[in-house]
Amino acid sequence: MSDEAVSLVAEESIKRSSDFLRGELLEDLGTDAPNMSGPSEHLLKFHGIYAQDNRDVRRDRTLAKEPLEYIFMIRVAIPGGRLSSAQWLALDGISEELADGTIRLTTRQAVQFHGVLKFSLQTLSSRLHEHAMTSFAACGDVVRNTVMCSSLVSDDAHTHVTQLADHIATTFKPATQAHWEVFVNGERAATIGPDVEHEFYGDTYLPRKFKIAIAHPDENCVDVLAQDLGLIPSTHPELGLGYNVVIGGGLGRSYAQPDTFARLATALTFVTLEELDDVIRAVLTTYRDLGDRTNRRRARMKYVAADLGVDAFYAEIEQRYGQTLRPALPVELGDAHDHLGWRTLSDGRGEVGILVGAGRVRDTTPGLGLRSALRELATARNLAFLITPQQDIVVSGVEPADRAWVDDVLSRHSVPGAHELASVERSALACPALPTCGQALAEAERRLPSLVDGLQGALNERGLGKRRLQLRMTGCPNGCARPAVAEVGVVGRTKNSYDLYLGGGPRGDRLALLHQEKLKLEEIPPVLEPLLDRWRDEGRENEAFGDFYVRVLAP
16 A cells, blocks of 8 residues: 555545445444444535534443433535425424424524434435435535525526526535435445546545535625635626636634634636536536645645645646636625515515524424424415525515514514614524534533623623624634634633634624633623723724724734
8 A cells, every 4th residue: 555545534545435425324324223333424424414422411421331322413405595485394394303303504504403313314314305405415525505695595686696506506416326325215226337426526525525605796694705615796897797706715723733724715717607617627626636635624625725825726727627717806795794684575575584593493482482483484375495694594485465474473483573683693603512513622502692692781881782793603613603704703712711713804804813712701701891992982983893803903
């Protein structure tokens, strides 16, 4: 075996020998054990499934010499975040019957089910398939769920980009039939054709995940510069409608490896719709061949761009594209919109954005709360349910005569309207973290409400209660809630401490700076209070906190 092969991470061997993502999954699913073998746990990710255990009881079970409480998270890829009423009802039923009774919305417009048992995975996958949904490629070393501003999805004024997320999902999803065989059909095919995977994946797929986002031309709710590849609708003076392509973004870091870092994407080119697929293929093959397969912590495409240098990186892509890449148009991003509250669509119908605290759709008491309200809406009308990149949900396609009825349903279930929300609450994001995520170093979702209350109280005391303050919180530096571009980013460092990042931009065009390390959660509002005093006293009119911090306070 060559030195190069020896140096590859174990996951590369698992992928290569997996028979295109089949491995021993069927055999492992058929055993009585509540968990899966190590190689199968890695392959599960390509099928949208993470093996986990309940970390709240891990220590007690270990001390008692009992097996861990093994559970699984399954992520449903929803291109552009759009669901029909029937699909939403199917997800609601799955959450009750096969998961923990909640529906978790992610910043990538996916749906996650937590607390799923191994013996329910195939049943759950089959239920998804019956309603034209899948978890396949929602995770793993492939092109992940493509996110898109919900305003592009719902409004006929943007028909030229409305279907693009679905197109990308179809074009760049792995071609292997492994998911159908293992999780839906439950039986391996008798024969397998020789050409079972796309050339841009090969038999070892990508070095790690690859994320694509489509921004609104006027605002940046998707954080397009935080993506491996971002598309910004633009109009070329000669070529007409098309897209500015930005590449090489990513926010995750590792405390154990100092040469990992967050990076914003940089502009690559302007393309027409007809050129787009070939440019994406050129980017993917560049990443496939040059990405680091010896260190998964540095395997993301942003490190290829940083290590090669932008010019050499672009030259590689251009060579694979086969023709000269034209320059990108100037990019100016607008402030991210939260999409909460009512708005009227171009066809006269309406939609209402509803806050979902930390993305967790649940009832406060049995039969009363957000989950029951959404079920009532979906049962009574044929509507669209749009998951936003801010972990919230938009109920779209509401006829003018039904608007009062929708408001009444939400009111009866004590779902607050946009006018009732405090400023910090409107934009606060958090990842699930403990007790389910194996990467979490600290709490996030479960502690977000107390942090929101603390920061809102500090604002109110200073007469700043109406001012926007963008807060994002994660249990580790992987950055699933995108704290690295937030005005206030709180990142788990140890079980009881967090690093505080400040100064990200409301437009998602600037990385936040490390302000203070290893703070206890209750220490964060007091640390921010003198900074808020200065924002109030020295800030320019309507100046965002992040902009003020960088202009005046940053070291």
